[in-house]
Amino acid sequence: MRKYLFLLLSLYGIQQGVAQEINLLPQPVSLHQQAGVFILSPQVTIVYQRDKSELRDIALSLQQRIARPTGMQLSLRYSKDNKISRYILLKLNDQADSRLGKEGYTLNVTNQEVSLSANEPAGLFYGMQTLMQLLPAAIESKTIAKELKWSLPCVTILDYPRFGWRGLMLDVSRHFFPKEDVKRYIDQMAKYKFNVFHWHLTDDQGWRIEIKSFPKLTSTGAWRVPRTGTWWQFDEPQPGEPATDGGYYTQEDIREVVQYAQDRHIMIIPEIDVPGHSMAALAAYPEYSCTGGPFNVNPGSKFQGENSLCAGNDSTFVFLDKVIGEVADLFPSPYIHMGGDECNKAFWKKCPKCQQRMLTEKLNSAEELQSYFVRRVEQIILSKGKKLIGWDEILEGGLAPSATVMSWRGMEGGITAAKAGHQIIMTPTQYCYLDLYQGDPVTEPETYSMLRLKTCYEFDPVPEGIDAALVLGGQGNLWTESVPTLRHAEYMTWPRSFALAEVFWSPKEMRDWPGFVKRAEAQTRRYDAARVNYATSLYDPAFKAVQETENGLLITLSTEVPGLITYYTFDNTRPDNFSAKYEQPLHVPKNARNLKVITYRNGELVGHEISMPIAELLKRAGEKK
Numbered sequence: 001m002r003k004y005l006f007l008l009l010s011l012y013g014i015q016q017g018v019a020q021e022i023n024l025l026p027q028p029v030s031l032h033q034q035a036g037v038f039i040l041s042p043q044v045t046i047v048y049q050r051d052k053s054e055l056r057d058i059a060l061s062l063q064q065r066i067a068r069p070t071g072m073q074l075s076l077r078y079s080k081d082n083k084i085s086r087y088i089l090l091k092l093n094d095q096a097d098s099r100l101g102k103e104g105y106t107l108n109v110t111n112q113e114v115s116l117s118a119n120e121p122a123g124l125f126y127g128m129q130t131l132m133q134l135l136p137a138a139i140e141s142k143t144i145a146k147e148l149k150w151s152l153p154c155v156t157i158l159d160y161p162r163f164g165w166r167g168l169m170l171d172v173s174r175h176f177f178p179k180e181d182v183k184r185y186i187d188q189m190a191k192y193k194f195n196v197f198h199w200h201l202t203d204d205q206g207w208r209i210e211i212k213s214f215p216k217l218t219s220t221g222a223w224r225v226p227r228t229g230t231w232w233q234f235d236e237p238q239p240g241e242p243a244t245d246g247g248y249y250t251q252e253d254i255r256e257v258v259q260y261a262q263d264r265h266i267m268i269i270p271e272i273d274v275p276g277h278s279m280a281a282l283a284a285y286p287e288y289s290c291t292g293g294p295f296n297v298n299p300g301s302k303f304q305g306e307n308s309l310c311a312g313n314d315s316t317f318v319f320l321d322k323v324i325g326e327v328a329d330l331f332p333s334p335y336i337h338m339g340g341d342e343c344n345k346a347f348w349k350k351c352p353k354c355q356q357r358m359l360t361e362k363l364n365s366a367e368e369l370q371s372y373f374v375r376r377v378e379q380i381i382l383s384k385g386k387k388l389i390g391w392d393e394i395l396e397g398g399l400a401p402s403a404t405v406m407s408w409r410g411m412e413g414g415i416t417a418a419k420a421g422h423q424i425i426m427t428p429t430q431y432c433y434l435d436l437y438q439g440d441p442v443t444e445p446e447t448y449s450m451l452r453l454k455t456c457y458e459f460d461p462v463p464e465g466i467d468a469a470l471v472l473g474g475q476g477n478l479w480t481e482s483v484p485t486l487r488h489a490e491y492m493t494w495p496r497s498f499a500l501a502e503v504f505w506s507p508k509e510m511r512d513w514p515g516f517v518k519r520a521e522a523q524t525r526r527y528d529a530a531r532v533n534y535a536t537s538l539y540d541p542a543f544k545a546v547q548e549t550e551n552g553l554l555i556t557l558s559t560e561v562p563g564l565i566t567y568y569t570f571d572n573t574r575p576d577n578f579s580a581k582y583e584q585p586l587h588v589p590k591n592a593r594n595l596k597v598i599t600y601r602n603g604e605l606v607g608h609e610i611s612m613p614i615a616e617l618l619k620r621a622g623e624k625k
């Protein structure tokens with residue numbers, strides 16, 4: 001009875017409108033919370049207005065996502081009769097609401113009904129993600145969750161994206177991720193309203209897509225010798241050593257993943273990276289190189305030299321015509337990404353065929369030969385009814401007329417291309433490269449450079465001085481040299497892609513760092529329930545060290561997140577919140593060897609214990625001089 005009473009009281013509390021906290025990410029364009037909640041109960045019906053398969057799919061997906069953790073199997077109807085009193089309504093607008101575009105939606109929750117409407121199914125799909133985020137974190141649980149109240153706060157939401165291109169790229173060449181991993185990654189993207197999955201399918205370390213006209217691309221090109229440890233330092237393949245590490249997607253797998261993404265309103269952009277980054281293809285077909293090889297699929301050894309297709313050999317373009325033809329048939333997206341980055345042109349300069357090509361085509365530099373190559377690929381891509389995207393190197397030597405440019409070496413490539421009237425996608429290293437460190441290298445898994453969460457959040461894809469309409473949007477890129485597993489891919493992707501999700505979706509003027517941190521933390525609780533990995537590096541301080549002439553090393557610790565307190569020791573003991581509190585820059589006591597730090601918030605441990613060698617700080621201070 002007491003249990004009953006408690007239940008009644010808590011339901012009463014809910015109905016009296018004890019405000020349920022809302023932490024939507026990305027932030028919607030407008031949100032008004034009203035008193036009260038809508039309580040999910042088995043009597044609620046999901047109604048989809050209009051008998052259209054895309055609507056039914058969204059309704060079914062909502063039904064399943066609710067059923068798994070709650071055990072409530074809500075019934076589905078495709079029209080509403082008067083007998084249905086409590087419902088979740090999914091409705092396509094009869095007359096398009098001009099504020100919403102293709103991907104926007106409105107969501108109204110009262111204590112009687114949840115009403116979601118949009119111009120297109122994509123809008124309903126994004127509205128469903130918002131609806132799910134209004135429910136407690138346990139709604140993401142894969143098993144029945146112990147949750148007393150499954151309710152949504154009463155709200156009125158109007159929402160639509162800032163950009164139409166909200167991408168994440170996954171490199172499946174440096175490490176292979178089976179299709180199940182890719183689907184899981186796509187699932188995570190969909191929850192945060194990403195709509196483009198850029199699949200980096202080929203590179204020096206593995207060719208991952210079955211091409212029926214060239215079977216060795218995968219029978220040879222998808223496999224390399226196994227190595228563990230530090231990428232770029234691995235031993236080269238030894239004579240006779242079996243190439244057992246790798247894998248690839250059959251065309252059947254590709255179709256399955258494409259459909260999976262489509263069901264989640266995500267477009268997949270395939271990338272076939274040429275003319276550089278082609279060592280795996282050349283291991284299979286050395287005849288498309290300048291020298292004839294032989295080549296091995298690179299296992300992550302120091303860069304070996306030749307990895308470009310020959311630009312002087314006509315059969316290279318016959319090869320690409322067939323490859324791109326098969327790729328075009330597999331992917332419904334209007335774009336094919338041809339890579340084009342970091343092409344090593346040294347062998348072109350020594351190759352008689354490439355030199356002959358330059359003479360015949362009156363090309364004055366290796367850059368112009370690269371531009372010639374890109375234009376030929378552009379013609380192939382156009383002949384398959386698709387449009388070309390390339391990394392910003394395709395600007396060198398003259399840009400192909402119809403190309404869309406993905407700017408990665410900063411924003412400059414994008415700016416130049418936009419000024420020439422081309423569409424661009426902004427994915428500059430300094431804001432968007434998810435393979436970079438997100439906290440101090442002494443505590444993070446080994447990689448390179450630095451991209452902290454707050455920096456991601458400061459990204460603006462639209463630079464000054466260009467036509468904003470040419471900026472399709474932005475993208476985070478996860479290169480996987482140092483990412484051998486999906487768990488680690490998740491660690492590198494989140495929470496930084498929470499920041500990017502908000503940059504790409506929400507109005508710029510709504511940016512709010514402390515608010516974002518709170519919303520991102522709420523998402524990590526959902527990820528705990530869903531068993532998705534993420535980094536907690538945002539709680540760790542950044543170290544800055546300068547060498548002062550008088551006093552020696554001066555160390556400054558800084559944190560990004562409001563309300564953190566850092567504690568430290570110099571005496572080799574483990575720090576906790578009884579240790580010295582960091583309040584001002586520190587001088588190093590004589591003979592101290594390590595500065596150990598740890599971070600708390602409201603008395604709770606949030607950061608990692610970091611042991612920073614003083615020798616490391618001395619080195620860094622020296623390097624900065």
Ligand code: ACM
Nearest residue numbers: 341342391408479
């Ligand atoms: C790239 O990072 N090479 C596009």
Ligand code: ZN
Nearest residue numbers: 290310351354
């Ligand atoms: Zn050549």
